[in-house]
Structures are given as structure tokens and as C-alpha cells.
Amino acid sequence: MALEDLLRYLLALPRGPLLLLLPLLIPIYKLIRALADPLRTVPGPTVARFTRLWKLRAFYRGDFEKTNIALHRKYGKIVRIAPGEYSIDDPSAAKVIYGHGNNFVKAPWYYAWGSVDPHAADLFSDLDPARHAIQRRKYASAFSMTALLQMEQYVDGCTELLRRRFSEFAASGERVDVAHWLQCYAFDVVGELTVGKRFGFLDSGEDISGIIEAINSYLRYGAHVGIYRRLHPLLSRVNQFLAKGKEGGFAFIAVFTQRQIDERLYSGKETGRQDFLTRFLGLQAQDPEKFTWADVMAGCTTNIGAGSDTTSISLSSVVYNLWRHPECLKKLREELDGKVDGPVSFRDAQEFPYLQAVLKEALRVHPATGLPLVRVVPRGGAMLAGRFFKEGTVVGINSWVAHNNKVSFGADADGFRPERWLESKEKSMFMDRNFFAFGMGSRTCIGKHISLMEMSKVMPMIVQNFDFEFEGPWTTKNHWFVAQKFRCRVLLRRAQDPSGTLLG
Ligand code: HEM
Structure with missing residues (x-):
């Protein structure tokens, strides 16, 4: 029957x-x-065959990136992680799933990340590919390289302030949570670039207006409620109720952003700045029907929600990996010493191949997102990793799994080795095609160059001025973003003898 x-x-x-x-x-x-x-016949945890509860529990533990890699080591290229949902570890499948025009749309998991009204979804959470394409085009000019280069100068003040903070820590000898301070840096840079002012994180080290906690709760909410996304309308109300009158999670980020925009609009001052808000307001004034107030608001909110933690996690990965691989740190210092004095420009930073290799390798071994980027198989089904998947099946690739693939990145894929990016042009182009830190295809990260700019500018300052003494290995928590915690003593950079050995 x-x-x-x-x-x-x-x-x-x-x-x-x-x-x-x-x-x-x-x-x-x-x-x-x-x-x-x-x-x-596709393997996977037995419970995951019958219920999404296995996935819920695995996500809740906060180390799904490790579980996901272990599952593929045990079972191979395709693993079931929930009924009708599969994690894939296959570079050629990535081209099919995320390829432009292949019609794999974002899976319903993303619904819980946005407004309960699907028509009011933001760029990240929109499930409708046609509406997303229209929205993405609207923002394209503001995120262009030309726009970015005009905004670059606003990063330098934050870099200088971070230098001052680290110098103070070096003088006091206290141990600090370096990942937190890099988060303060990334938040203040996003503030400068988006609404034209630092939020003040670098001044006090405090969680200004509770925005860091609000983003954390938004991440926990999206990652878990997305699994049972039908509960989103109800649970988002409960969430707001529990926030005791204050807006919680996503709504809080929106309120915070609105406050920043209002401050700017009602100050009556002409800033003369070319930041995102100026650009969005310009687009709005040009064609109010096409670029609405909601678009101004959504553009700023997404920058604040998506652009801070991702960058600081990536910066933490650079710092941690460099200081745990002194031979790489030494090489980088040799490349920069005598050639960089004061703020380096994004353009000049491209001329330092080892620096760029270090940044890429840090993004590869510790990509900011740690859950599969799930998509729905389109009408007619698809062949992936040698199996047929019928329409409606959910499939996804986790950046961590993709970056651990030995075909893509070599037998030592699980180690930090920036040199792999410098061995040959062909090899680095091949790895570039399988590089997944910013996602792939039509939903790839719109803020990628902003982060690369921030990282290219701040890392030379850190590397040339400071050293870090780690209290122990870092701890991480994966609720979509794989955030790290590590305490260090910050030291002023010690002198180096010509052999590169650290003195004193
Ligand atoms: C190193 C830093 C960053 C990393 C690793 C990163 C990573 C990613 C990834 C993996 C995606 C794809 C998500 C998916 O397919 O589900 C994405 C999308 C996105 N990112 Fe980033 N991101 C970074 C920085 C930024 C910044 C600075 C901004 C904005 C200022 C930003 C804004 C966005 C937006 C709006 C999307 C959705 C794009 C769309 O669907 O059209 N990101 N990011």
C-alpha cells in the first residue's frame, strides 16, 4: 500500500x-x-533518520563544525543529518548546489533569521530568489570596490585606537580576552562605515547598549528555531515578551540601528562622509519608490548584524594561528618590516603576498560560519556526489567540511600553512574555486571586501607592534558563527635578532 x-x-x-x-x-x-x-542507504546517525531532534541537539552543543567533519570522515561524501536533509562533502557538488542559475534556493531554515513576514525579509534571510536578486542589485553600488576605497580612511581611526588599547594592556600586564577586543574593533569599524561614527566599544570595552548580547541571542535563536521554522511566528513573540518590554534579538538590532540613523538624520549636521548611510540616503532620495526607507534601514541593520562578529572571528583566527606558528609570524614580519610605517592602504596590502596568504589561510582553517549553508533541490531533482536527490530534498555544505577536503586543499588540509597559497598560480586558483569562507554563488557574502580590507589594514599594525602570551588553548562556540574565547597577556613586540629568534 x-x-x-x-x-x-x-x-x-x-x-x-x-x-x-x-x-x-x-x-x-x-x-x-x-x-x-x-x-x-545514505548513512548517518540512526536517530537523524527519523527526527530533526538529532540535529537540534547537535546544533545546541555548539560544536557542529567538528561533528560535521567527523561524520564525513566516518560515512563519506553524503551524510544524513535530519529526515530529508543531507550534508555533502564534494567540491563538484558545490558547483551544482551553489552555481548561478541552478535554482537551488535557500532552505526554510533561513526563515527564522528574518522578519516573520516573508515579504519583509532582509538580504540574508530572503527565501525568494527573484526578490533577493532585485534587493541585491539595489545595494550593489554601495558595496562596490570604488565605494569601499572611498570609505577606507574611516578604518584608520579605529586601528589607531586598538593600538592604544593594546599598548595600555602591555603596560599594565593584565590578561585580556583578545577575541573580545577584536570584536570591539570590528563593531566600531562597522559603525564608522555604516552610520559614520564609532559605537564606542573600543573606548570602554563594554557591550554598548547590549548589542553584542542581542546579536548572540539572535544567532542562537536563528540556528535552533530554523530547524522548526513553523514555530518562528510564535517564538519570536515569546522572545519579545521575555525581553520584558524591551525588543529582543533581531528586533533589538533593528531598534539600535534606527537610533543610530535617527541621531544622524536629526543632528542637522552635514557630515560630508561617504559612508553606507550617506549612500543609502542618496539612493533613497534619487528614487524613493525603488530604494525605500525600509531598504535604508535593512541595509544598515544587516551591516551591523552580519559584519562585526564575522570579521572579528576571522581576525581572532589570524592572531591565534600566527602566534601558535612562530615560523609564520617570523616570515610575515620579515615581509612587512621596513616596508610598512603607519596605516597601510588596502591597495598596498595586496603587494604583500605572505600577508594575503596568512589572511586566507586563517579564513580557511577557521571560517566564521559553522553550519551547513542549506539549499532546496529544485524541480526535476539533481545528481550530487554520485547520488540522485529528488526535488524538495534539503542539501548543504558546511564551510568547515569544504575546507577540510583533502582533494581541494591537500593532504595537510587540517593544518595552518599559509605557504599552500603561494606554491603555484594553478594550485592557488584551484583552491580559490573551492574556498568557502564567504559562501558561493548568488548568495555569496556581499561584505567580503569590507572584511578583507579591515583585516589587511589592522593585521600589519598588530604584527609589527605586539606579541601575545596565551593563557591556554582557545574555546569555541558554534551557533552559526564559530566564536572563540582566548585570554592573553599583550606584550610590546620584543626585539628580534637577525636569525628571527625573539629576544627578551
Ligand atoms: C570575514 C568576514 C565575513 C565572513 C566570513 C562572512 C561570511 C558569509 C557567508 C558564508 C555568507 C553566505 C551565507 C549563506 O549562504 O547562508 C555571507 C552572506 C552575507 N554576508 Fe557575510 N561574511 C563576512 C563579512 C560580512 C560583512 C562585513 C558584511 C556587511 C557589512 C556581510 C554581510 C553579508 C550579507 C548581507 C550576506 C547575505 C548575502 C545574500 O544572501 O545576498 N558579511 N557572509
Whole structure:
């Protein structure tokens, strides 16, 4: 009997017996569905075959990037992580899933990351590819390289302030949470670039207006509620209620952003700055129907929500990996010493190949996002990693899994070795094609160059002025962003003898 016939038969039963049978029927239905699945031979955790609870628990533990890599080591290229959902480890499948025009749309998991009204979704959470393409085009000019280079100067003040803070820590000898200070830096830079002012994180080291905690709660919410996205309308209300009158999570970020925009609009001062807000307001004035006030607001909110933690996590990865690989730190210092004096420009930073290799390698070994970027198989189904997936199946690749792939990055893919990017042009182009830190295809990161600019500018300052003495290995927590914590004593850079050995 076909599954549909069985369901029809059961639904025809009188309601009383049906209700009594219900606790029994659900597991029977799940068992039949699992047995009837053409992909039933795909391996994975047994519980994940029947329920999304396995995935919920695995996400909740906060180390899914490690679990995901371990699952692929154990089971191969395709692993089931929930009923009808598969994690893939295959570079050629990545081209199919994320390739332009292949119609794999974002999976419903992303719904919980945006407004409960799907028509008001932002760039990141929009599930509708046509509407997303229109929105993305609207923002394209503001994120162009020309625009970015005009904004570059606004980063330098924050870099100088971070230098001052680190010098003070060096003088006091106190141990500090370096990842937190890099987060303060990234937040203040986003403030400068987006609304034309530092938020003040670097001044006090405090979580200004609780925005860091609000973003953390938004990340925890999106990662978990996305698994049961039908609960999003209800749970987002509960969330707001629990925030006791104050807006919580995503709404809080929106309120915070609105306050920054209002401050700018009602100050009456002409700033003369070419930041995002100026550009968005210009686009709005040019064509108010096309670029609405909601677009101004959404553009700024997304920058603040998506552009700070991602960059600081990547910066933390550079610092941690460099100081744990002194031979790489030495090489980088040799490249920069005598050639960089004061703020380096983004353009000049491209002329330092080892610096660029270090940044890329840090993004590769510790990509900011740590959950699969899930997409829905389009009409007609698709062949992926040698198996046929029917339409509607959810498939995804985790950046951590993609970057651990030995075909893409070599036998030592799990180690930090910037030199791999400098061995040959062909090899580095091949790795570039499989590089996943910023995602792939039409939903790739719109802020990629902003972060690369920030990283290219601040790292020379850190490397040339400071050393770090680690208290111990870092700890990480993955709730979409894989955030690190590590405490260090910050030291002024010690002198080096010509052999590169650190003195004193
Ligand atoms: C090193 C820093 C960054 C990393 C590693 C990163 C990573 C990513 C990834 C992996 C995606 C794709 C997500 C998906 O497919 O589900 C993405 C999308 C996005 N990122 Fe970033 N990001 C970074 C910095 C930024 C910055 C600075 C901004 C804005 C100022 C930004 C804004 C966005 C937006 C708006 C999207 C959604 C794009 C779309 O769907 O069209 N990101 N990012």
C-alpha cells in the first residue's frame, strides 16, 4: 500500500480511535517514510533518520563544525543529518548546489533569521530568489570596490585606537580576552562605515547598549528555531515578551540601528562622509519608490548584524594561528618590516603576498560560519556526489567540511600553512574555486571586501607592534558563527635578532 493510501485510510477512521492511536501512528509513519526513502542507504546517525531532534541537539552543543567533519570522515561524501536533509562533502557538488542559475534556493531554515513576514525579509534571510536578486542589485553600488576605497580612511581611526588599547594592556600586564577586543574593533569599524561614527566599544570595552548580547541571542535563536521554522511566528513573540518590554534579538538590532540613523538624520549636521548611510540616503532620495526607507534601514541593520562578529572571528583566527606558528609570524614580519610605517592602504596590502596568504589561510582553517549553508533541490531533482536527490530534498555544505577536503586543499588540509597559497598560480586558483569562507554563488557574502580590507589594514599594525602570551588553548562556540574565547597577556613586540629568534 502506498504511503498516501495508508494515510487516507487512517484519516477515514473515526476520530476517537484515531486519537488513541496517534502516539503509535507518528513513529509508524516515520518508520515507513524512512524505509520508503530512495536515499535510505545514505548513512548517518540512526536517530537523524527519523527526527530533526538529532540535529537540534547537535546544533545546541555548539560544536557542529567538528561533528560535521567527523561524520564525513566516518560515512563519506553524503551524510544524513535530519529526515530529508543531507550534508555533502564534494567540491563538484558545490558547483551544482551553489552555481548561478541552478535554482537551488535557500532552505526554510533561513526563515527564522528574518522578519516573520516573508515579504519583509532582509538580504540574508530572503527565501525568494527573484526578490533577493532585485534587493541585491539595489545595494550593489554601495558595496562596490570604488565605494569601499572611498570609505577606507574611516578604518584608520579605529586601528589607531586598538593600538592604544593594546599598548595600555602591555603596560599594565593584565590578561585580556583578545577575541573580545577584536570584536570591539570590528563593531566600531562597522559603525564608522555604516552610520559614520564609532559605537564606542573600543573606548570602554563594554557591550554598548547590549548589542553584542542581542546579536548572540539572535544567532542562537536563528540556528535552533530554523530547524522548526513553523514555530518562528510564535517564538519570536515569546522572545519579545521575555525581553520584558524591551525588543529582543533581531528586533533589538533593528531598534539600535534606527537610533543610530535617527541621531544622524536629526543632528542637522552635514557630515560630508561617504559612508553606507550617506549612500543609502542618496539612493533613497534619487528614487524613493525603488530604494525605500525600509531598504535604508535593512541595509544598515544587516551591516551591523552580519559584519562585526564575522570579521572579528576571522581576525581572532589570524592572531591565534600566527602566534601558535612562530615560523609564520617570523616570515610575515620579515615581509612587512621596513616596508610598512603607519596605516597601510588596502591597495598596498595586496603587494604583500605572505600577508594575503596568512589572511586566507586563517579564513580557511577557521571560517566564521559553522553550519551547513542549506539549499532546496529544485524541480526535476539533481545528481550530487554520485547520488540522485529528488526535488524538495534539503542539501548543504558546511564551510568547515569544504575546507577540510583533502582533494581541494591537500593532504595537510587540517593544518595552518599559509605557504599552500603561494606554491603555484594553478594550485592557488584551484583552491580559490573551492574556498568557502564567504559562501558561493548568488548568495555569496556581499561584505567580503569590507572584511578583507579591515583585516589587511589592522593585521600589519598588530604584527609589527605586539606579541601575545596565551593563557591556554582557545574555546569555541558554534551557533552559526564559530566564536572563540582566548585570554592573553599583550606584550610590546620584543626585539628580534637577525636569525628571527625573539629576544627578551
Ligand atoms: C570575514 C568576514 C565575513 C565572513 C566570513 C562572512 C561570511 C558569509 C557567508 C558564508 C555568507 C553566505 C551565507 C549563506 O549562504 O547562508 C555571507 C552572506 C552575507 N554576508 Fe557575510 N561574511 C563576512 C563579512 C560580512 C560583512 C562585513 C558584511 C556587511 C557589512 C556581510 C554581510 C553579508 C550579507 C548581507 C550576506 C547575505 C548575502 C545574500 O544572501 O545576498 N558579511 N557572509
